[in-house]
Amino acid sequence: MSTGSGPAGGTAGAVFPREHLSGDVLDAARALLGAELVRLPEHPGGPVRTARIVEVEAYRGRDDLASHARMGRTVRNAPMFGPPGHAYVYLVYGMHHCLNVVTGPVGAPAAVLIRAVEPILGIAAMRDARTAAMRRPAALPRDSRLAAGPALVCACLGIDRTASGLDLCDMTSPVHLRSGDAPAIVAAGPRIGIGYAGEPAVSVLWRLADAASPALSRSFA
DNA sequence: CTAATGATGTCCT
DNA sequence: GGACATCATTAGA
Incomplete structure (x- = not known):
């Protein structure tokens, strides 16, 4: 494949620019919509998996009582305090992992949770991996x-x-980002599963999604 | 379609 | 010891 092999055409496929993640976390969240998440093969000869990011949530440390950084730096959330463009992965409910993209300057603990992606390549491998990861x-x-x-x-x-x-x-990196095409219409709503944080954290519209995607985790009312 | 509930391990008080 | 940025199943309208 010499030309025109990009999944979405145009500039899709370029490494995701770190400067899109270095400013405010809401700008970063918006920039990540439509970008591609790439998973390189886990074993030699295995398939590359790619998927389009269609739903995210912004978490701002310090001011944000829903953020894992609200208590300050801990072993778990340490990557949130590091440079933008790095991953913060944690275990939730004792069995599930969640992926975040760290944003903002060093010392400002903000991150964007990747809530949903739409499979593009390596779909059979995704099915297998998902089946293996679920207990039942x-x-x-x-x-x-x-x-x-x-x-x-x-x-x-x-x-x-x-x-x-x-x-x-x-x-x-075995997992990394590539540029993609931004959604035509972005939906916004309150973040999911953070009722403990109280106002204003529960009401602020920091859940963003491609309104046209069939892959959203929940509807936006 | 909605609501209720169990599974399960780590982090923080 | 309590709470948790979830998912899938079950029961019921």
Whole structure:
């Protein structure tokens, strides 16, 4: 494949520019919509998996009582305090992993949670990885919804805490980002699963998504 | 379609 | 010891 092999055409396929992640976390969240998440083969000869980011949430440290950084720096959230463009992966509810992209300058603990992606390449491998990650046998949804949830993103792409701290703006990283086409219409809503944080954290519209995607984790009312 | 609930390990008080 | 940025199943309208 010499020319015109980009999945979305145009400039898609270029490494994701770190400067899109170095400013405010909401700008970074918006920039990540439409970008591609790339998972290199886990074994020699294995398939490359790629997926389009269609749903994210912004978490701002310090001011944000829903953020893992609200208590300050801990062993778990240390990557949030590091440079932008790196991964912060944590275990939630004792069994699921969630992937975040760290944003903002060093010392400002902000991150964007990847809540849903739409499979592009390596879909069979995503199905297999998802089945293996789930404890109980489960019925699979149609391909477009295989990774319609933050823990499903990690399950489909084989991401766990060993990926925490990886540089996602380095195309040699086993997991990294590529540029893609921004959505035509962006939906906004309150963040999911953070009722404990109280106002104003529960009401602020920091969940963003491609309104046209069939892969969203929940509807936006 | 909605609501209720269990599984399960790590972090923080 | 309590709480948790979730998912899938079950029960019921």
